[in-house]
């Protein structure tokens with residue numbers, strides 16, 4: 135058995151590096167879990183009174199609400215509450231404090247109960263996350279495809295009219311304000327009979343599956359278009375400059391001197407190297423946009439995660455916010471970890487440091 | 488098979504670069520010939536157009552900013568400058584191979600050495616994966632890489648500088664070319680490694696029986712390698728001679744200066760070691776007069792206005808100079 139020449143060996147050293155990166159990712163997630171808990175306990179106001187602003191509430195009802203959401207328990211040993219800081223008994227059973235209940239529930243996959251919706255946060259986030267992934271997935275894939283293809287083409291035709299046209303449109307697309315673009319598309323969509331809000335026409339659920347899908351695609355069209363335009367400019371410019379850098383490398387000249395064709399050089403020698411900066415960018419974008427498509431979701435009333443978090447801020451729906459933040463933080467951390475993995479696959483020089 | 492076919496003949500080659508600062512007159516009418524199996528050394532200061540000349544021959548100059556303004560490069564009865572790009576691809580790497588100065592940057596860091604070696608073979612021959620792989624191992628062994636079979640799956644960064652240059656050499660010789668152009672292949676290496684690489688190339692040249700053009704700015708290494716030497720200055724050939732002739736009786740003031748700048752075992756250090764006075768030429772102006780005139784100790788009025796042509800003085804010894812350096816008089 136001869137190992138393939140394509141990818142070389144995967145030495146122990148690299149496994150060790152990956153394990154180390156994985157360890158760091160886990161550690162960061164743990165840190166975020168802890169931080170996320172205390173952050174929301176330091177915020178001002180009595181959560182029990184935030185969600186329900188009814189002046190007729192009796193102290194008994196408020197107390198009942200507190201018990202219901204577990205807010206009557208001490209935060210953690212020695213602290214009754216953190217805002218205002220109230221020192222409490224250190225001798226309480228740690229398992230009967232808010233912190234450990236939070237950790238225990240997290241381990242069970244329970245993110246608590248939304249104050250506003252009075253439903254499990256997990257369910258709300260689950261639905262919303264799926265919608266966001268639909269929008270972002272479609273948008274990112276399109277933006278990456280268009281950006282990479284045009285960026286490659288522009289670099290290949292560097293310093294020609296094609297290149298300048300691509301460069302200018304890339305810069306324009308990159309610098310368009312998201313909100314403004316979304317509104318423009320919204321107006322445009324209204325004039326062209328496209329659905330401009332939500333993810334389905336009311337009453338659609340009774341139609342056959344294919345028709346439902348068609349309806350969904352129509353609703354997805356405008357927000358995805360906005361998302362694609364916003365991101366493709368960036369991908370295109372990065373791809374272009376990255377490929378131009380690579381094409382100026384000595385090993386490209388050496389490859390040409392070996393008698394390889396321009397296409398072979400592009401495909402085998404330039405592409406992989408020039409993708410490196412893009413990998414990082416994609417990972418960062420993916421991680422952040424899980425929570426970051428707020429503007430587009432808001433304009434198009436797309437029921438995504440960004441919108442849910444945005445609304446939860448206004449409603450002081452702390453459990454939902456807390457769950458949302460955790461989700462975003464974990465997405466960012468995972469995206470970075472995946473970037474590390476891809477990077478170490480693409481670039482053999484990445485070794486344990 | 489002598490002289491029926493030309494092996495390589497370069498005639499009046501002119502290459503320029505159009506840059507924002509102006510036109511760079513990099514190569515200004517270079518002509519020389521090379522016989523089958525012969526070794527030619529090209530020497531000259533940094534920036535005198537050695538690399539650009541060779542890269543023009545193989546059409547590796549990027550256009551723009553470069554432009555091959557005129558010239559003919561006849562290789563085995565074909566004018567390389569007139570070939571189509573795909574015909575040229577069959578010449579590069581297969582018949583004429585090139586190795587470069589810096590082995591650290593001339594190998595692709597993300598591809599295995601085996602991949603980069605077999606790629607040349609797969610492009611120019613109809614070997615399958617396994618055959619090219621076998622051949623790659625043979626090649627690596629041939630250039631003196633220990634454990635060649637295991638090293639195919641290693642990446643360039645896992646090799647030392649000297650070993651990488653050996654890999655580059657193996658790659659260049661993969662298809663047993665009839666001409667190897669080596670562009671300062673030892674400049675980036677330690678002195679001891681330099682000597683090893685030079686010995687290796689000499690041995691391989693014998694094995695393959697190919698012709699070779701060896702570019703260097705170090706006249707010191709020329710003697711052991713080359714049959715003939717070309718001295719370049721500011722994009723011109725100023726002298727051409729058999730190695731011994733050049734060392735014994737240099738005819739151009741620039742060559743004389745180069746030789747005097749060379750430390751030699753039979754001379755006391757520091758005593759006669761001179762560096763060349765003046766600044767290297769500015770290639771941004773259209774050449775007029777002898778390019779070396781501003782730095783020349785024999786300079787005459789004629790030198791400033793008229794550029795001397797390369798003429799044969801004695802048997803196969805050519806020089807481009809108005810002055811006879813031995814007498815100090817005009818030719």
Ligand SMILES: Nc1ncnc2c1ncn2[C@@H]1O[C@H](COP(=O)(O)OP(=O)(O)OP(=O)(O)O)[C@@H](O)[C@H]1O
Nearest residue numbers: 504511513532533534535536537538539540704770
């Ligand atoms: N792509 C380019 N654009 C502009 N000028 C160039 C380019 N390539 C080479 N030149 C110029 O052409 C001239 C000759 O360069 P060349 O690389 O042939 O020198 P060289 O003799 O090989 O020097 P060295 O010993 O440093 O390798 C130099 O003045 C250089 O600046």
Ligand SMILES: [Mg+2]
Nearest residue numbers: 537538539670
């Ligand atoms: Mg050079």
